[in-house]
Amino acid sequence: MIFKKLKDRYNIITLIFIILLIVIVFRLATIMIVEGEQYREEAENRIFKTLPLPAPRGEIRDRYGRLIAGNRPSFTVQIMKSEVVDEKINEVALNIIEILEKNEDRYHDDFPIIFTEEGEFAFTYDLDLQDWKERNDLLEIDNAKEAFEILRRRYNIEETDPVEVQQQFIKIPNLSVPISILHWKFTDEMRKEQWLQSYNIQDLEVTAKGAFEIIRNRIYRIPEEYSDIEARKISVVREQLRKQGYLQYQPARIAQDISQASVTAIEENLLDLPGVNIAIEPIRYYPEGKMAAHILGYLGKISQQDEIDRYIKELNYLPSDIIGKTGVEHKFEETLKGDDGSQGVIVDSFGRLIRVLERQDPIPGDTLYLTIDANLQRVAEETLKDVLETLQVGGTYETRWGTNVLLNRGVPMVNATSGSVVVTDVKTGEVLALANYPAYDPNLFATGISMTDWQSLIPENERDPLAPRPLLNIATNTAIQPGSTFKMIVGLAGLEQGLSPNYRILDRGFIQVGGHSFGNWLWNQSRRTMGYQGLHQAIADSNNFYFYSVANGYDYGIGRSLPIRMNMDILTDYTKMFGLNDRTGIEIDIPRERSGGVPSIENKTRTVKAMLRNHLNRQMTINDLDETIVDPTPELLTEIIEEIVSWAEENPARSVIYNKMVDLGVKEEKAGIYTDIAKYSYFNQARWSVADTMNFSIGQGEHSYTSLQMANYMAILANGGYRYDLSLVRKTQSYDGKNVVEYPPELVERIGLKDYNNLDEINYGMNLTTVAGSAAATFRRFPIDVAGKTGSAQREGKIPPVDEVEYLKRYLRQFGVTETAVEEKTSKLMEENKDNPRYQDEGYAMREAIRSLNPRVNLDQFKDDYNAYAWFTGFAPYEDPQIAISVLIFQGGSGGFGAPIFREIVAEYMGLNIGNNEENFAIESRLAR
Known part of the structure; x- marks a missing residue:
């Protein structure tokens, strides 16, 4: 069946x-x-993870492929928010931070509420803003627009449109203006408001303590068993996780480059640290330390709103990514960044790898090849440092190529603490070395700089603009008068107008122009003269008298006109030919590179107006206004001052100025005083005069050029009149070598000379400078024939003390006043002028108090004078120019002190410092280029 x-x-x-x-x-x-x-x-016990694989940042190498910025492996602490249960997050966060702190490892701390030394809660935004105000003497100013206006006037900015003013602020070295002109708020205030709103805290006036309690109790719900200090540590980690937003599948970086001790401690406790991972990531490394720091720039966390908009929102960077902030690291950020990869893995509950499922390898950033020669860069930096240190003690600087006693009239230059050197290839415009002293170690910034390290880079005396500033790129951002290094342009203009280089002018020591005496430097120093000199010897001996005569088209030696036509338009045109009114085209710090400052009547008028504005802002108060005519207010006073300043171009008669002031509301007895100040001290100086031409001819007055511009000027003299854009980058190359982008030299123009042979006449004078002129002693033993020029530029004023109040109190007796009287008067002035921001600065108020008690006192008599800037510029070799060099020393006194630096750089470039067996070959190779 x-x-x-x-x-x-x-x-x-x-x-x-x-x-x-x-x-x-x-x-x-x-x-x-x-x-x-x-x-x-x-x-x-098996967990699937997708681990990011950060791409190594592209390397930076010199022109010969030597590594100057690379990467090294480092341990990074990561935490994956999606893998941490809520009840464990506080314990995990606190354990991580305590492990790191125990081993003195730094971690990312972006939680903006901290405890002060007094144990009080404080917003970092408020502390940063307070610190900025203190550094800029704006402590009592709460209104951002008012602070903006004070800075505009302080820095003599003629423009009044906020956008234009902001652009001028950017050009000022070491000045940051954290003010939004769109909202007229301090940016730190706006950042604090945005941060509070991100936590849905609508009370923007909440205290730091109040905000902390809201976040602790309502947002993160941190139990009371944790102390406030522990709760803040927890908040530090949770802030990093919160910043990930919707990217919870991406781990948040808690700390980078941690020690082996922390790695071991975390690995041993992984069972109690769910979601925590130790990853090996590449970190930026600068094997040469400080070398080329200002070229390379430094890295930092994405922090500013424009950086957030650009990198996170537009380019999909992670909030924890490090970006280039300055230098080529910033300029080529997207080229150097690379593309991150990822790796899918299965791990057990202890975090141990079980199996790799898939892997997408990261693509390293492109390699950046610079134009600099690392060896030449190193020599430039070391020589600059050695010469400065020798100059400060008045010692002897000696190498195999010469011996120099660095004393200025028997006195050491103790304030010669900063300087720069630029070396360029005259045939391409490539920068072979760019050195500044002092410098900084960019390794400090590789994972975010600590507060201690940051403070070490801040000048001891921030009130002194010439105090050593390690972060300042002097070569690109400091524009000053060129002194006698400018004389070659005046000489060339004379030759181009038909003056023979053999035309000799008799040096009579000085030239009297009205009430001013313009003397040759030898006359000023020892009452001697140089006799008859032509162009070549005038350059070699830096004869002021000769160039005064050429610039004015008048032979002051015999009292008659020169056989040429000469005027300021001609001199200005030739100055601009050499690029001294333009940016150099260099790739770094383009927004902040100072463009030229060729003197002109417009520039002079702008300067005079700015000086008058500052004078009136210091002197005029609302008490000077007639209450029967106007309602005295600080705003009205500002409007009246601006109106008075605007009369500079017109320069009315004295009676007209007086009547206008009275009509504006200035008291009659005060109007007379301010009329004389405006008319005779400022308006009459706003027009161009013979005296201005005198100063122009020897590189003083309103000239303002950077070391880069001066090096390019020397290159144009040397190469037959070809003007190149300066460049720091030769090429970029992908990691596999397949994609190469070249950056060839860019010829701007050949300057329009009538006779290019005139350059030979100028260059011969520069060669004579090093053979028989002002720099001959430095090059006596040097085997290479070079062309050079010394120069010094006067720096007016007194060196401000670190603390003005302390300085004034120290010398009250010498000022002829008593401490009690000064204190009473200072308090009274501050009270009476509480609407005037200047009087809220105790130092300013105290100065005014002492002046009122003793009007004839010289309050700055016990301050040290600034010494002159020292320049040495030129090119080498003389017969076949290859490199141009500019050397600048702050407060160096004499341009001759820069000559040893020039000499040692040429020696290195020409191969004179290598072994004797190779010496001849190296020299021949250089000369054969």
Whole structure:
């Protein structure tokens, strides 16, 4: 019967189905009941993770491929928010921070509420703003627009449109103006408001303590068992997780470049640290330390709103990514960044790797090849440092190429603490070295700089603009008068107008122009003269008298006109030919590179107006306004001052100025005083005069050029009149070498000279400078013939003390006043002028108090004078120019002190410092280029 049924096809199918079902049920029962515990344990102990693989940042190498910025492996602490249960997050966060702190490892701390030394809560935004105000003497100013206006006037900015003013602020070295002109708020205030709103805290006036309690109790719900200090540590980690936003699948970086001790401690406690991972990531490394720091720039966290908009929102950077902030690291950020990869893995509950599922390798950033020669850069930096240190003590600087006693008239230059050197290839415009002293180590910024390290880079005396500033790129951002290094342009203009280089002018020591005496430097120093001199000897001996005469088209030696036509338009045109009114085109710090400052009547008028504005802002108060005519307010006073300043171009008669002031509301007795100040001290100085041409001819006055511009000027003299854009970058190359982008030299123009042979006459004078002129002693033993020029630029004023109030109190007796009287008068002035921001500066108010008690006192008499800037510029070799060099020393006194630096750089470039067996070959190779 059964067999008959099996012959039925339908019954066979049914039987097979029953058998299969029994097998499946049996197998399921085995898996779920017999082996269920084993599989459950395996499932719980296996976790799938997608780990990011950060791309190595592109390397930076010199022109010969030497590494100057690379990467090294480092340990990074990561935490994956999606893998940490809420009840464990506080414990995990606190454990991580305490492990790191125990081993003195730094971690990312972006939580903006901290405890002060007094144990009080404080917003970092408020502290940063307070610090900025203190550094800029704006402590009592709460209104951002008012602070903006004070800075505009302080820095003599003629423009009044906020956008234009902001652009001028950018050009000022070491000045940051954290003010939004769109909202007229301090940016730190706006950042604090945005941060509070991100936590849905609508009370923007909440205290730091109040905000902390809201976040602790309502947002993060941190139990009371944790102290406030522990709660803040927890908040630091949770802030990093919160910043990830919707990217919860991406781990947040808690700390980078941690020690082996922290790695070990975390690995040992991984069971109690769910979601925590130790990853090996590349970190930026600068093997040469400080070398080329201002070229390379430094890195930093994405922090400013424009950076957030650009990198996070537009380019999809992670909030924890490090970006280039300055230098080529910033300029080529997107080229150097690379593309991150990822790796899918399975790990057990202890975080141990079980299996790699998939991997997308990161693509390293492109390699950046610079134009600099690392060896030449190193020599430039070391020589600059050595010469400065020798100059400060008045010692002897000696190498195999010469001996120099660095004393200025027997006195050491103790304030010669900063300087720069620029070396360029005259045939391409490539920068071979760009050195500043002092410098900084960009390794400090690789993972975010600590507050201690940051403070070490701040000048001790921030009130002194010439105090050593390690972060300042002097070569690009400091524009000053060129002194006598400018004389070659005046000489060339004379030659181009038809003056013979052999035309000799008799040096009579000085030239009297009205009430001013313009003397040759030798006359000023020892009442001697240089006799008859032509162009070549005038350059070699830096004869002021000769160039005064050429610039004015008048032979002051014999009292008659020179046989050429000369005027300021001609001199200005030739100055601009050499790029001294333009940016150099260099790739770094383009927004902040100072463009030229060729003197002009417009520039002079602008300067005079700015000086008058500052004078009136210091002197005029609302008490000078007539209450019967106007309602005295600080705003009205500002409007009146601006109106008076605007009369500079017109320069009305004295009576007209007086009547206008009275009509504006200035008291009659005060109007007379301010009229004389405006008319005779400022308006009359706003027009161009013979005296201005005198100063122009020797590189003083309103000239303002950077070391880069001066090096390019020397290159144009040397290469036959070809003007190149300066460049620091030769090429970029992908990691696999397949994609190469070249940056070839860019010729701007060949300057329009009537006779290019005139350059030879100028260059011969520069060569004579190093053979028989002002720099001959430095090059006496030097085997390479060079062309150079010394120069010094006067720096007016006194060096401000670190603390003005302390300085004034120290000399009260010498000022002829008593401490009690000064204190009473200072308090009274501050109270009476509480609407005037200047009087809220105790130092300013105290100065005014002492002046009111003793009007004839000289309050700055005990301050040190600034010494002159020292320049040495030129090119080498003389017969076949290859490199141009500019050397600048702050407060160096004499341009000759820069000559040893020039000499040692040429020696290195020409191969004179290598072994004797290779010496001849190296020199021949250089000369054969």
